[in-house]
Ligand SMILES: [Ca+2]
């Protein structure tokens with residue numbers, strides 16, 4: 001039995017309802033006709049929360065497109081999000097890609113980027129950076145060695161007194177004073193005329209010379225005291241007089257018996273091998289004897305009844321002849337011994 005009238009007691013109503021449902025269920029109740037247009041229409045207080053927008057008033061239909069709007073919003077939101085995110089990512093990528101390339105300082109004048117200087121290259125830690133090798137300074141150009149001046153020619157007669165430098169040293173005279181003893185006669189003239197160039201008296205008494213005497217061949221002559229006279233061979237026919245200097249000059253005195261009583265011209269022809277300049281010899285006088293002398297004054301041939309004498313000044317390999325005045329002194333001092341007279 002249904003009681004829809006006055007439901008004063010809800011519990012009873014519910015119980016009655018349950019019983020009614022059991023009782024009613026088997027009965028076929030004709031279903032009411034449902035208006036399809038209002039199938040989703042429900043009172044707003046049962047279906048929509050307070051936060052949601054107010055539903056449409058009852059009785060009005062809701063279009064089907066309104067049902068899909070949340071999905072479309074999600075899609076739009078997703079697209080916008082992806083668009084913004086892609087832009088942000090692209091910006092970040094562009095920023096780092098620009099940061100990788102170092103920006104070199106631009107040249108202030110040319111505007112071009114200055115090339116990286118090698119000097120700024122630093123050696124890795126733990127490795128000593130080699131110091132640049134210093135550029136060697138060019139070797140100073142040596143000044144040309146001055147050509148040594150030739151040794152002074154010592155044979156020059158600086159004071160023009162007929163004595164060479166060698167002879168001035170030999171006799172102890174002043175090479176720069178033509179008259180060492182200031183007696184009015186030059187040093188050379190005193191030597192040639194057998195006077196002492198260092199003072200009064202004769203040369204033979206000065207101690208500057210000594211007399212060589214060859215009694216076997218009957219002659220004598222003065223020679224400078226330091227010089228040496230020695231015989232060549234076993235007899236005294238060849239006497240060599242050697243200066244104490246190293247000029248290579250020397251003197252030879254040949255002496256031989258004139259057994260055949262040769263005249264001066266005959267002796268010149270016979271002894272031509274000892275007198276290379278015999279053809280050009282001129283008349284001369286040696287110790288009062290008839291003689292011949294070469295043009296250069298270095299060869300003398302003298303003949304008397306007993307002996308034949310030859311005096312030779314051999315300059316040898318000497319570049320200069322230092323003893324012409326001395327050789328003249330030797331000739332002027334040449335004397336025949338009394339036995340040969
Ligand atoms: Ca002189």
Ligand SMILES: [Ca+2]
Pocket residue numbers: 159161163168173174175176177178179180187
């Ligand atoms: Ca002098």
Ligand SMILES: [Ca+2]
Pocket residue numbers: 178179180181182183184185186187190197
């Ligand atoms: Ca003098």
